[in-house]
Amino acid sequence: MTEQFRIYSKDAYHIPLSKGQKPPAELALDNYLTFACRHKFCLEVCPVYQVTRNEAHTSYGFHTSLFAIWKGIGNIEELGGTFTHCLQCGACEVRCPNTLFMGDFYKVTQTTIELVRKVRSDLVRAGVGFPGLDEVKKEVEFHLQAISKRDDLMKWTEGLDVQVGGRCDLVLYVSRFTATQATETARAAAKLLKKAGLNFSVIDMPQAGIGEALDIAREDKFVELARKDVDKLREMGAEMVVVVDPHDYFFFRRIFTRIFGELPFKVVFITDVLWQMMEEGRLVAQNEIHKRVIYHDPCTLNKLTNVWESPRKILSKIPGVQFTDEHHIDQWYYCCGNGVSTFKKVNPEIAFTIGQRRIRRALDLGGKTLALGCPHCWDHLTEVKTKSKSDIELINVIEILAQSVGV
Amino acid sequence: MISQYATVDQGIVSDLIGIVGEHNVTTMLHQRAIRAAVPCPFPIHRWEEHLPDVVVLPGSTEEVSEILKLANRHRIPIVPRAAGTGLNDGAVPLRKGILLDIKRLDQVLELDDANMTVTIQTGINNQELSRTLKRYGFWWPFDPASFPVSLVGGNIGTGAWSLIGGVSGHIPDLVLSMTVVLPTGRIIEVGESGARKIRKSSTGYRLKDLFIGHQGTLGVVTEATLDMFPMPEAEFPASFGYDRFEKAWKNLRSMSRAFLRTMAMAALLDQERVEFLRRDDEAYIALPKNVRSVIGTVFYGSEAEVTAASEVLFKLVREGGGLYLGEEFSEGNWAGRHETLQLPLHGRTMLGDVMPSTWHVQDAAVLYSELPAVREKWHSLVREYQEKYAIFDDGGIIMHTNSPYRPWGDYILSMDLFIPEMELDDAKWKAFLELDRKMSEVVLQHNGSITACHGATRPGQAELIPIELRNGMYDMMRIIKRAFDPNNIMNPGKFGLDSAYVEETKL
Amino acid sequence: MFKALATGVKVKRGRFEVDPALMKKVKQQYITEEEIDKIVDMRREYLDWMQYNFGQKLIKPPRTSKTED
Numbered sequence: 001m002t003e004q005f006r007i008y009s010k011d012a013y014h015i016p017l018s019k020g021q022k023p024p025a026e027l028a029l030d031n032y033l034t035f036a037c038r039h040k041f042c043l044e045v046c047p048v049y050q051v052t053r054n055e056a057h058t059s060y061g062f063h064t065s066l067f068a069i070w071k072g073i074g075n076i077e078e079l080g081g082t083f084t085h086c087l088q089c090g091a092c093e094v095r096c097p098n099t100l101f102m103g104d105f106y107k108v109t110q111t112t113i114e115l116v117r118k119v120r121s122d123l124v125r126a127g128v129g130f131p132g133l134d135e136v137k138k139e140v141e142f143h144l145q146a147i148s149k150r151d152d153l154m155k156w157t158e159g160l161d162v163q164v165g166g167r168c169d170l171v172l173y174v175s176r177f178t179a180t181q182a183t184e185t186a187r188a189a190a191k192l193l194k195k196a197g198l199n200f201s202v203i204d205m206p207q208a209g210i211g212e213a214l215d216i217a218r219e220d221k222f223v224e225l226a227r228k229d230v231d232k233l234r235e236m237g238a239e240m241v242v243v244v245d246p247h248d249y250f251f252f253r254r255i256f257t258r259i260f261g262e263l264p265f266k267v268v269f270i271t272d273v274l275w276q277m278m279e280e281g282r283l284v285a286q287n288e289i290h291k292r293v294i295y296h297d298p299c300t301l302n303k304l305t306n307v308w309e310s311p312r313k314i315l316s317k318i319p320g321v322q323f324t325d326e327h328h329i330d331q332w333y334y335c336c337g338n339g340v341s342t343f344k345k346v347n348p349e350i351a352f353t354i355g356q357r358r359i360r361r362a363l364d365l366g367g368k369t370l371a372l373g374c375p376h377c378w379d380h381l382t383e384v385k386t387k388s389k390s391d392i393e394l395i396n397v398i399e400i401l402a403q404s405v406g407v
Numbered sequence: 408m409i410s411q412y413a414t415v416d417q418g419i420v421s422d423l424i425g426i427v428g429e430h431n432v433t434t435m436l437h438q439r440a441i442r443a444a445v446p447c448p449f450p451i452h453r454w455e456e457h458l459p460d461v462v463v464l465p466g467s468t469e470e471v472s473e474i475l476k477l478a479n480r481h482r483i484p485i486v487p488r489a490a491g492t493g494l495n496d497g498a499v500p501l502r503k504g505i506l507l508d509i510k511r512l513d514q515v516l517e518l519d520d521a522n523m524t525v526t527i528q529t530g531i532n533n534q535e536l537s538r539t540l541k542r543y544g545f546w547w548p549f550d551p552a553s554f555p556v557s558l559v560g561g562n563i564g565t566g567a568w569s570l571i572g573g574v575s576g577h578i579p580d581l582v583l584s585m586t587v588v589l590p591t592g593r594i595i596e597v598g599e600s601g602a603r604k605i606r607k608s609s610t611g612y613r614l615k616d617l618f619i620g621h622q623g624t625l626g627v628v629t630e631a632t633l634d635m636f637p638m639p640e641a642e643f644p645a646s647f648g649y650d651r652f653e654k655a656w657k658n659l660r661s662m663s664r665a666f667l668r669t670m671a672m673a674a675l676l677d678q679e680r681v682e683f684l685r686r687d688d689e690a691y692i693a694l695p696k697n698v699r700s701v702i703g704t705v706f707y708g709s710e711a712e713v714t715a716a717s718e719v720l721f722k723l724v725r726e727g728g729g730l731y732l733g734e735e736f737s738e739g740n741w742a743g744r745h746e747t748l749q750l751p752l753h754g755r756t757m758l759g760d761v762m763p764s765t766w767h768v769q770d771a772a773v774l775y776s777e778l779p780a781v782r783e784k785w786h787s788l789v790r791e792y793q794e795k796y797a798i799f800d801d802g803g804i805i806m807h808t809n810s811p812y813r814p815w816g817d818y819i820l821s822m823d824l825f826i827p828e829m830e831l832d833d834a835k836w837k838a839f840l841e842l843d844r845k846m847s848e849v850v851l852q853h854n855g856s857i858t859a860c861h862g863a864t865r866p867g868q869a870e871l872i873p874i875e876l877r878n879g880m881y882d883m884m885r886i887i888k889r890a891f892d893p894n895n896i897m898n899p900g901k902f903g904l905d906s907a908y909v910e911e912t913k914l
Numbered sequence: 915m916f917k918a919l920a921t922g923v924k925v926k927r928g929r930f931e932v933d934p935a936l937m938k939k940v941k942q943q944y945i946t947e948e949e950i951d952k953i954v955d956m957r958r959e960y961l962d963w964m965q966y967n968f969g970q971k972l973i974k975p976p977r978t979s980k981t982e983d
Contacts, residue, residue, distance in 0.1 A: 006944060009943040009944045009945060011941065011943075012941070013659070021940075025974070026941065027833055027941065028829075029829070030765065031940075032763060032828070032829055033751045033752070033763055033940070034768075035444075035828075036751035036763060036764060036765040036828065037446070037749050037750070037751050037765070037766075038444060038445070038446045038491070038492075038765075039446050039492055039553065039556055039749050040490055040491065040492055040556045041555060043490065043556065043558055044531075044535060044555065044556065050967060053464065053510035053511045053513060054438075054464065054510075054528070055441060055442070055490075055491065055508075055510070056437065056438050056441055060441065064440065064441040064444075065437035065438075065440065068436070068440035068454065069437070069900060071451055071454050072455075073434035073436055073437075073440045073454055073455060073458070074435075075436075075439040078435050078436065078437060079437065082435075082437065082438070097746045097747065097750055098751065100746070100749065100953065100957050100960060101743065101746045101747050101750060101944075101951060101957065101958060102750045102752060102753070104931075104932055104950045104954055105932055105944060106752045106932050106937070106940075106955040107931070107942040107944070107945050107950075108763070108940060108942055109941055109942075109943065109945065109949075109953070110613050110960045111943070117937055137921070171891060240438060241681075254949070257946060257948075258946075260943060270589075281941060293422060299813045303953070306952050306955055306956055319953075327963060328959075329959060329960055329963040330538075330963075333953075344972075371942050387442075397768070432960050443983060450961075531960025537967070539962055546968065548968070550968075638968075638969075638970060639968060639969045639970070640964075640969065640970055641969050641970070641971045641972075642968055642971070642972055642973065643972070643973035644971075646969055668975075674915050677932060686923075707968060707969055707974075710971060710973065713973050716978050717975065721975065721976050731975060734974065734975065738961075738965060738972065740936050742961040742964040742965045742967075743961055743964070752932075752940065755936075756939075759936060760937075760938045760939060761932065761936045761937050761938070761939060762939060763939060763940055836935060843935055906941075
């Protein structure tokens with residue numbers, strides 16, 4: 001199934017693992033490159049490891065487990081409970097010197113997220129599965145149902161007087177999760193673009209965005225939905241696509257490009273556009289917003305696509321905001337606990353603890369508001385805040401901007 | 408008699424679950440396999456021989472005590488493991504048994520602002536501790552090559568060394584006291600004195616050092632009270648190039664005797680090391696062609712003192728024929744000091760192809776006067792083995808200041824050897840151990856110590872411990888080991904101390 | 915500035931790369947120029963962050979220093 005399109009960066013990952021068989025030698029060599037180092041830069045930076053303190057729940061653990069199986073120690077049947085312990089946040093990938101200090105030189109990097117996806121899917125294909133698999137399947141099914149319901153999917157545009165569909169060279173891309181679970185963020189994005197005087201259209205009935213499909217051997221579905229959206233954007237004549245959900249930004253910039261090759265449009269994140277509008281004077285933060293703000297870098301923006309400047313610049317320009325910055329490299333070590341896909345469904349308790357710790361860090365710095373860049377962070381931390389009875393305010397950075405701009 | 412060890416059966420596993428809880432015990436093969444190795448070359452062709460029987464993650468000193476009591480009752484080996492980033496097999500199980508993983512003990516217990524101490528559980532990572540202290544304006548000034556990854560407990564277990572020991576000492580100098588679970592399960596406190604935070608005392612025997620560098624053979628250190636420093640006002644890294652190793656070596660002498668108290672480190676890179684850096688241009692900053700040796704220095708302290716020291720340093724370098732390599736190289740090299748040593752694609756075959764390999768660091772403590780001779784002999788030995796076995800790749804030698812609080816005296820020589828573990832078989836593994844031993848023998852011939860900080864727990868070097876520690880020291884080790892650990896359960900086989908149980912040692 | 919001194923090192927787009935001919939034992943992966951640029955940027959940012967890990971102020975070399983070539 002995966003041979004039809006390039007799901008993974010490394011050819012060896014496209015060969016499925018099977019019960020009772022050794023992993024292929026090429027995969028073993030890739031695993032060896034992590035084992036060969038075994039200096040464990042991937043441990044302390046991993047938000048899951050920070051909670052469990054189990055080195056199996058790290059890039060080192062994942063790669064070495066497979067390498068040991070290739071040497072005849074262990075079998076894939078016992079891997080499921082270990083390989084669920086990954087947020088897919090990208091911290092280990094970026095922190096590993098194999099990426100950071102030699103990845104560009106050798107064109108061989110740490111690809112832990114892809115390895116984790118591969119093993120989860122291979123376990124499903126092999127009939128072994130992993131703990132929490134049913135929950136993840138339900139999530140995928142839920143998405144597939146939801147993307148067909150126009151009333152739910154496009155309701156967020158009501159009353160905004162924005163173009164939906166049709167042709168336009170600037171398109172606002174709001175996928176199912178944000179459209180249905182974080183409507184205020186979606187509406188803020190649209191209102192701000194409109195206030196800036198930009199002529200844009202909103203993509204009609206977006207289909208893609210279900211990363212969980214890559215964890216349950218439904219790569220075909222992931223690709224099918226992605227292709228639909230890419231085709232639709234092409235038909236719309238999009239030259240620039242503005243994305244509101246950083247998970248989608250990561251998918252577009254790093255996964256869709258791998259599958260489809262260079263895309264026929266530029267993809268930018270909403271805060272980059274909004275900051276540019278502020279620099280050009282087309283958006284003015286005029287209302288004072290009295291908040292003591294800490295900004296949480298979403299993993300998909302900070303670690304996976306290196307976008308961290310524009311949200312900070314925006315916050316620094318909003319009058320009344322007392323912004324205490326935490327360096328974005330320090331935040332390689334943080335996560336909200338939701339994960340890029342699947343994690344929260346299979347490890348809800350660890351997800352909760354990671355979220356609690358993140359809120360605690362903000363409170364320790366004297367923050368009353370944790371500004372977010374990601375609707376998944378907002379959704380998960382809201383649940384954590386409610387359960388732990390915290391009074392911290394959680395709000396997307398663009399909503400703070402919208403309040404200050406006055407839309 | 409050496410203990411006959413019991414097999415870890417389901418009854419033992421159930422007992423362990425009773426002590427630490429179900430989620431903190433595992434017998435899954437992959438969880439055991441990943442904890443069989445540390446970052447020095449590992450005989451993957453004999454991986455099974457190093458598998459522990461069970462992995463346990465205790466959450467408190469009391470749980471560690473119960474586990475050791477259980478191990479004694481049944482005679483089961485205990486192998487303590489911190490991060491598993493050591494460089495001489497200290498945490499590699501030799502006799503199976505219980506792998507005691509201390510990572511859950513990761514809390515900061517107390518920060519004493521007035522008396523400049525911090526008390527921690529030993530499963531805390533150095534960088535994490537450093538970040539916590541920084542928030543309060545303090546400095547955890549311990550900077551091993553493994554700073555981002557190692558845990559203080561492992562540093563204590565190996566007697567670890569700090570890159571900046573010239574200004575703030577090494578682990579033995581920074582640990583004031585510890586809570587230790589003895590092999591029998593008894594929990595004791597040991598330190599410079601009977602009080603946890605005193606730095607210098609003459610009340611009793613100096614027993615603290617027994618547990619620093621013991622490689623887990625005398626118990627498990629679960630808590631430690633550490634010295635804290637004030638955050639240094641200034642940092643100054645500076646690197647210099649020389650056209651010959653000997654010129655650099657001589658300049659090192661004048662630098663180290665200038666009494667610059669803020670000099671934290673001087674590191675001399677030999678020609679092979681510079682050639683290795685050039686191999687991949689990994690610093691991405693080109694060095695002038697005629698630079699064949701480099702000295703890297705770094706200073707920490709008040710701005711006034713560091714600035715003054717930098718003026719003296721540059722004058723000495725000009726007089727010594729050195730060339731300043733610029734801010735980009737100096738600062739970048741220092742900032743990247745933890746990152747660029749163990750990269751698995753930097754090894755090369757004899758034909759120059761990229762060779763996926765692991766990194767062996769041969770470390771030794773060598774006197775200043777002996778550095779050139781040991782250096783030459785090490786390279787010559789490696790060349791000899793390269794010709795026979797083609798699996799060794801010489802990454803050159805760095806010589807760092809080794810003495811605590813001063814840059815003269817002895818230096819830690821570390822040579823990087825790249826070894827492709829996937830090509831190992833018994834013959835090649837034996838060759839590696841032989842080479843290791845011969846390099847250590849050279850050091851002994853030159854009145855040095857076979858290991859500055861990694862330990863000598865691997866076969867190859869372990870046989871030389873009684874030779875280096877002749878004249879009573881090794882006999883004392885035997886007596887102490889047997890007295891503390893009557894059943895030989897604590898990391899058995901390390902230091903060659905099974906010999907303590909063959910017959911009683913008398914002084 | 916970007917001249918590669920070592921054999922087996924290529925310089926492309928101002929960046930160093932290994933000579934692909936040397937990668938006989940290890941296969942290079944699919945990686946875009948954008949991803950390579952990202953690694954280079956993040957390395958630089960990381961080194962800047964690391965620079966202030968300990969000391970609060972980075973002292974510059976004395977004015978009497980010279981860099982010769």
